[in-house]
Amino acid sequence: MIDFQTAIAHYWQSHPAFAAEARAAGHRPEEGQLPVRGIMFDMDGVLFDSMPYHSKSWARVCNEYGLHITEEEVYLNEGRTGFSTINWLTERQWGRATTQEEVEHIYSLKCAAFNAFPEAPKMPGAEDLLRLVKAAGRMICVVTGSGQASLLNRLTSNYPGFFCEERIVSSRDVKHGKPNPEPYLMGLQKMGLRPWEAVIVENAPLGVRAGVAAGVFTIAANTGPLADAVLADEGAAIVAPSMQALAENWQEMCRHF
Numbered sequence: 001m002i003d004f005q006t007a008i009a010h011y012w013q014s015h016p017a018f019a020a021e022a023r024a025a026g027h028r029p030e031e032g033q034l035p036v037r038g039i040m041f042d043m044d045g046v047l048f049d050s051m052p053y054h055s056k057s058w059a060r061v062c063n064e065y066g067l068h069i070t071e072e073e074v075y076l077n078e079g080r081t082g083f084s085t086i087n088w089l090t091e092r093q094w095g096r097a098t099t100q101e102e103v104e105h106i107y108s109l110k111c112a113a114f115n116a117f118p119e120a121p122k123m124p125g126a127e128d129l130l131r132l133v134k135a136a137g138r139m140i141c142v143v144t145g146s147g148q149a150s151l152l153n154r155l156t157s158n159y160p161g162f163f164c165e166e167r168i169v170s171s172r173d174v175k176h177g178k179p180n181p182e183p184y185l186m187g188l189q190k191m192g193l194r195p196w197e198a199v200i201v202e203n204a205p206l207g208v209r210a211g212v213a214a215g216v217f218t219i220a221a222n223t224g225p226l227a228d229a230v231l232a233d234e235g236a237a238i239v240a241p242s243m244q245a246l247a248e249n250w251q252e253m254c255r256h257f
């Protein structure tokens with residue numbers, strides 16, 4: 001069983017101004033309540049089991065281009081925009097910023113490599129959780145660093161009835177990708193919520209960092225090969241082993257919402 005009580009108490013202790021706001025709005029933070037009205041889901045590694053293909057395609061394309069990156073490094077840097085990832089690599093290896101031309105070239109090769117893999121399956125447990133969130137009347141928002149059209153287009157077809165265009169934040173919408181909090185702040189804005197009225201579900205260390213920086217209670221679903229500690233060290237309120245585990249703990253979560 002996931003210990004939400006301790007995690008929520010810790011959240012309010014670290015955000016006294018939000019606790020005061022919540023209290024003024026008639027909620028009871030001191031009793032361990034987190035008045036969640038909306039949930040923001042990351043996409044890759046949360047809604048789609050796409051990270052194995054992303055890590056392989058990034059590693060192959062970049063290494064062929066002469067930019068070295070391991071598959072584990074792709075996982076550690078997940079959440080960055082394509083531009084940010086490529087820029088990080090050229091800075092690290094060649095000591096210079098990337099160029100627009102280079103980004104377009106490498107990112108198009110990466111997208112082609114990704115699309116050559118079979119269709120990434122839906123993440124086990126994700127639809128169960130979405131169904132529970134929707135049935136409980138909570139808003140649903142997708143906040144992704146991805147600009148991968150093949151996956152973004154599948155959100156509405158693979159998960160019919162859960163997402164609407166107005167509540168999807170992708171790399172096209174933001175200036176700064178994760179780990180900057182901007183994508184999650186934009187998600188809050190799209191839902192019209194304060195940080196303490198939302199929860200984030202993330203799988204990536206930099207995504208967790210972005211969520212925490214946005215002041216939101218951030219749950220990590222560790223669906224990849226990284227150690228739980230990597231996600232906890234970024235400030236995840238909870239580290240769950242899978243999306244299925246979150247779905248199974250939804251009723252327990254709701255006791256605090």
Ligand code: MG
Pocket residue numbers: 042043044045046078079202203204207
């Ligand atoms: Mg992700």
